[in-house]
Amino acid sequence: MPEQIIPFIYLLYVLVLSVFLGFALINRVPPLLHTPLMSEANAICGIIIVGALVAAGSLDAHSPFTIFLGVSAVALATFNLVGGYLVTERMLKMFKSKSSSQGAKGEKK
Amino acid sequence: MNHISFINLAYIVSCALFAFGLKFLASPETARKGNWLSALGMLIAVIATLTSHEIISFQWILIGMIIGSILGALVAFRAAMTQMPEMIALLHGFGALASVFVDWSAYHSHRPDTIVVTTALYLSILIGGVTFTGSGIAWGKLSERLSGKPILFPGQMWINIAALAFVLALAVPFFMHPAYYPVFLAILGISFLLGILTVIPIGGADMPVVISVLNSYSGLVACTTGFVINNVLLIVVGSLVGANGIILSYIMCKAMNRSLGNVLFGAFAASKKKKAVGEKKEAKSASIEDAYLVLEAAHSVVVVPGYGLAVAQAQHAIRELGELLEKNGAEVRYAIHPVAGRMPGHMNVLLAEANVPYDQLVEMENINPIMDTVDVCIVIGANDTVNPAALHDKTSPIYGMPIVETFRARTVFVIKRSMASGFAGIENELFYYDNTRMIFGDAKDVAQKLVAEFKAK
Numbered sequence: 351m352p353e354q355i356i357p358f359i360y361l362l363y364v365l366v367l368s369v370f371l372g373f374a375l376i377n378r379v380p381p382l383l384h385t386p387l388m389s390e391a392n393a394i395c396g397i398i399i400v401g402a403l404v405a406a407g408s409l410d411a412h413s414p415f416t417i418f419l420g421v422s423a424v425a426l427a428t429f430n431l432v433g434g435y436l437v438t439e440r441m442l443k444m445f446k447s448k449s450s451s452q453g454a455k456g457e458k459k
Numbered sequence: 460m461n462h463i464s465f466i467n468l469a470y471i472v473s474c475a476l477f478a479f480g481l482k483f484l485a486s487p488e489t490a491r492k493g494n495w496l497s498a499l500g501m502l503i504a505v506i507a508t509l510t511s512h513e514i515i516s517f518q519w520i521l522i523g524m525i526i527g528s529i530l531g532a533l534v535a536f537r538a539a540m541t542q543m544p545e546m547i548a549l550l551h552g553f554g555a556l557a558s559v560f561v562d563w564s565a566y567h568s569h570r571p572d573t574i575v576v577t578t579a580l581y582l583s584i585l586i587g588g589v590t591f592t593g594s595g596i597a598w599g600k601l602s603e604r605l606s607g608k609p610i611l612f613p614g615q616m617w618i619n620i621a622a623l624a625f626v627l628a629l630a631v632p633f634f635m636h637p638a639y640y641p642v643f644l645a646i647l648g649i650s651f652l653l654g655i656l657t658v659i660p661i662g663g664a665d666m667p668v669v670i671s672v673l674n675s676y677s678g679l680v681a682c683t684t685g686f687v688i689n690n691v692l693l694i695v696v697g698s699l700v701g702a703n704g705i706i707l708s709y710i711m712c713k714a715m716n717r718s719l720g721n722v723l724f725g726a727f728a729a730s731k732k733k734k735a736v737g738e739k740k741e742a743k744s745a746s747i748e749d750a751y752l753v754l755e756a757a758h759s760v761v762v763v764p765g766y767g768l769a770v771a772q773a774q775h776a777i778r779e780l781g782e783l784l785e786k787n788g789a790e791v792r793y794a795i796h797p798v799a800g801r802m803p804g805h806m807n808v809l810l811a812e813a814n815v816p817y818d819q820l821v822e823m824e825n826i827n828p829i830m831d832t833v834d835v836c837i838v839i840g841a842n843d844t845v846n847p848a849a850l851h852d853k854t855s856p857i858y859g860m861p862i863v864e865t866f867r868a869r870t871v872f873v874i875k876r877s878m879a880s881g882f883a884g885i886e887n888e889l890f891y892y893d894n895t896r897m898i899f900g901d902a903k904d905v906a907q908k909l910v911a912e913f914k915a916k
Contacts, residue, residue: 427553
């Protein structure tokens with residue numbers, strides 16, 4: 351589909367190195383933040399939108415069926431990334447340390 | 460510089476921002492910044508893709524994005540913190556379905572012509588299908604639209620094996636004639652079925668593992684889709700998310716001392732009630748006033764929350780109690796077992812919502828060594844994660860599971876509705892220890908009464 355095909359072997363390089371990167375980064379996330387971590391992962395999984403955009407907007411999308419697939423994919427991926435980032439933000443906002451929560455005592459509900 | 464290089468450069472920036480986003484999640488102070496950086500990376504990727512020459516019409520894209528944004532924002536703002544596990548399950552499912560649709564659309568307009576694309580496509584629709592329906596079932600169970608109990612029926616194992624064997628066998632015709640549509644549809648259909656079949660026999664308390672596994676699947680699908688449509692960005696992000704799911708599954712399994720295979724295929728129910736062992740001891744109960752007197756004199760208090768806390772929505776009442784205890788001069792901490800709740804980190808989020816500062820949230824490994832110095836442990840809505848049988852009773856189904864060693868504290872209060880056993884159907888030895896007192900009642904109710912007691916004095 352793209353004008354320029356990236357050879358399989360390079361994609362494999364990227365795959366292997368990214369897995370190592372993922373392990374290195376995620377091992378450092380404390381259990382305290384595991385739920386936001388997961389919603390963050392959901393949000394970046396919304397990256398599938400780059401494939402969905404091409405599916406919904408390309409020349410190939412001429413039959414009603416491909417349009418349906420493309421639009422659904424765009425909607426689902428957008429749902430994931432918008433929902434994922436917002437819910438992560440909502441959660442992270444609640445994590446306060448002792449000192450900062452003492453300061454904001456007044457606005458508790 | 461041609462346009463494709465430009466898009467790929469933008470993708471590299473996005474990758475770097477995603478990596479920074481995860482890196483900043485290592486500490487609660489920087490986590491929010493990380494989330495914004497990651498969102499910025501996403502925005503860059505989307506804009507770069509929209510400039511692609513492959514995209515010639517925008518009206519459908521716009522419609523999809525508007526629908527997705529509105530629904531996503533609505534759900535994200537309306538979901539209560541107790542509903543986070545189901546929200547996450549929903550997102551897993553949608554992400555997987557989006558990948559499946561992208562694969563399908565790629566297949567529809569362009570039949571695979573190389574072995575690499577065919578393999579990637581096969582794996583992608585298989586895992587994507589399983590993840591979508593599996594997440595749907597998990598969502599149903601977590602939101603209690605479906606029973607949280609394992610759903611078992613005779614011959615279940617054989618049906619699962621048959622479905623799996625069939626979908627694997629379909630690989631043969633698919634690889635021989637990738638262009639033959641019915642085979643593609645059959646693989647997709649059976650993958651959907653397989654997702655349902657594998658998750659329905661798994662019970663509510665094992666959901667942390669299921670969610671983690673589905674998380675890694677959803678990453679895997681993004682990865683394979685990257686191979687299908689030849690997109691590096693999808694492969695990078697898919698690997699990051701996949702690694703995330705694998706690490707979390709590993710942590711969850713270790714915290715239950717069970718193998719992944721045992722959780723996914725073992726249907727805990729198999730370890731039936733091996734009960735009625737000898738001496739029937741009497742559990743001692745305590746009234747609210749008794750508890751108040753002990754708590755009032757305590758210098759260090761550790762609260763051990765479990766899923767019951769979420770069910771009873773008692774987090775705010777408990778925080779209030781914690782604050783009063785602190786005012787009274789006690790050191791208050793919250794001990795979090797890794798599998799407490801229905802997903803990794805569930806209890807932390809609930810307590811953070813109730814304004815408990817995160818420096819008071821202590822992990823199991825860090826609280827156990829100092830448990831002997833603790834005056835009072837309040838076990839609230841937790842059961843199996845504090846059962847001392849896991850440490851010494853080799854016949855117990857939970858033997859070997861690390862627990863929060865509450866029994867070593869001077870006094871243990873267990874707030875519980877009745878003497879009913881926990882998810883695993885195991886009697887909890889802790890209730891019969893000499894230093895344990897049961898406070899019967901709804902968690903929220905009891906906490907509020909204790910708060911009232913403190914305020915009255």
